[in-house]
Amino acid sequence: MYMYFPTNYVWSMSVVATLNNGGLIDDVDKACRPVLEASTQGDDVGTELLYASWQAVADRLLASAQEDEARGWNLGAAEKYYRAMLYTSQAERLQSPLWEGRRAAYQKSIDLLLKHVELAGVPVTTVDIPYTGDDAPEGAQLPGYFYRAPGDGPHPLVVLWNGLDSTKEMMYSSGFPQQLAERGISTLMMDPPGSGEALRMRDLRARYDTEVWAASTLDWIEDNAVDLGVDTARIGLVGWSLGGYYVPRAAAFEKRFALAVAWGANYDWAAVQEARRRREGENPVPHYWDHVHWVFGASDMDDFIEKTKNMHLRGVVEQITVPFLVTHGEGDRQIPVDYAYKEYEAAVNSPKRELRIFTQEEGGAEHIGLDNMPYVSQFTADWIAETFAELA
Numbered sequence: 031m032y033m034y035f036p037t038n039y040v041w042s043m044s045v046v047a048t049l050n051n052g053g054l055i056d057d058v059d060k061a062c063r064p065v066l067e068a069s070t071q072g073d074d075v076g077t078e079l080l081y082a083s084w085q086a087v088a089d090r091l092l093a094s095a096q097e098d099e100a101r102g103w104n105l106g107a108a109e110k111y112y113r114a115m116l117y118t119s120q121a122e123r124l125q126s127p128l129w130e131g132r133r134a135a136y137q138k139s140i141d142l143l144l145k146h147v148e149l150a151g152v153p154v155t156t157v158d159i160p161y162t163g164d165d166a167p168e169g170a171q172l173p174g175y176f177y178r179a180p181g182d183g184p185h186p187l188v189v190l191w192n193g194l195d196s197t198k199e200m201m202y203s204s205g206f207p208q209q210l211a212e213r214g215i216s217t218l219m220m221d222p223p224g225s226g227e228a229l230r231m232r233d234l235r236a237r238y239d240t241e242v243w244a245a246s247t248l249d250w251i252e253d254n255a256v257d258l259g260v261d262t263a264r265i266g267l268v269g270w271s272l273g274g275y276y277v278p279r280a281a282a283f284e285k286r287f288a289l290a291v292a293w294g295a296n297y298d299w300a301a302v303q304e305a306r307r308r309r310e311g312e313n314p315v316p317h318y319w320d321h322v323h324w325v326f327g328a329s330d331m332d333d334f335i336e337k338t339k340n341m342h343l344r345g346v347v348e349q350i351t352v353p354f355l356v357t358h359g360e361g362d363r364q365i366p367v368d369y370a371y372k373e374y375e376a377a378v379n380s381p382k383r384e385l386r387i388f389t390q391e392e393g394g395a396e397h398i399g400l401d402n403m404p405y406v407s408q409f410t411a412d413w414i415a416e417t418f419a420e421l422a
Contacts, residue, residue: 084121115142183259193271197226297369
């Protein structure tokens with residue numbers, strides 16, 4: 031993986047994600063060069079400086095986009111709004127949950143993306159899905175973006191879940207929904223409880239039994255299938271990073287899904303936490319323990335361990351009865367590649383199971399393939415399109 035910050039994996043991973051999702055190398059260099067020295071002091075120190083440096087670049091783009099828009103140059107403005115969103119989103123992701131500017135920074139990323147969508151004419155609409163979990167407050171809703179495939183439909187649909195620290199805005203910038211749309215597949219990008227807008231703006235915390243929010247989502251899709259143009263017999267579920275735990279769990283116990291993809295084999299996330307306590311492997315974000323306590327609404331380490339003790343897939347993957355794809359990078363520094371083999375081998379009741387390990391030579395070998403995201407996402411999109419066609 032390209033290590034812009036030679037001693038700082040976490041900060042460098044965001045640089046790579048930005049470049050793979052449409053960021054420009056000159057913008058990234060302008061944002062990162064002022065904090066090179068700060069990067070040598072560890073993941074946590076200097077994250078507010080990092081945000082300020084990225085925002086200086088994003089705000090210059092924003093000003094230029096507004097000038098373009100005032101002249102009626104909507105397509106040029108839309109592209110600049112997109113890059114400003116991308117830089118804001120990646121910089122916000124690296125901040126402490128205790129940072130007082132975090133909500134405003136996240137809201138800015140939403141506003142910039144929606145401005146891009148409006149000016150570029152992207153077929154994306156915002157949705158709110160009633161969430162009926164037993165820990166959810168009355169009237170709770172899960173936020174998402176619906177990306178409609180071209181044509182009349184009804185189209186197959188992929189429900190896309192993120193992980194511990196990503197957002198639905200990052201799902202859009204990954205290019206994956208666009209790749210699915212090219213194959214005639216619509217996408218519902220969602221922030222599950224504990225992530226993105228659901229966490230930051232609605233205070234909805236993560237839980238281990240992911241079939242609960244999966245059921246709420248499927249109920250909403252079925253109720254709105256005609257308006258969405260969705261074929262309810264072909265609804266797939268895809269999740270990356272911690273979503274690689276969320277998805278197999280949901281697919282095992284919620285039988286309305288037609289296929290499932292674990293984009294990163296998070297076979298035993300509870301064990302990963304014990305390894306991180308021993309400082310084994312890399313963390314995905316700075317301020318890691320503050321972050322996971324925030325995600326799960328944990329009061330301290332003991333409470334966090336209690337809330338996450340069931341987050342493994344032993345005895346769960348065996349109950350998946352639909353086509354199931356597991357992808358993983360051989361050089362993943364966060365989740366052991368051995369988990370991918372264990373997960374695949376346990377999926378004995380899947381009628382079509384496949385394991386794809388991406389190597390250092392071809393690219394996509396890092397966590398969820400961030401070092402070569404388009405390569406990994408194209409493979410995944412093709413597998414989904416092939417499988418939906420077989421199901422039809």
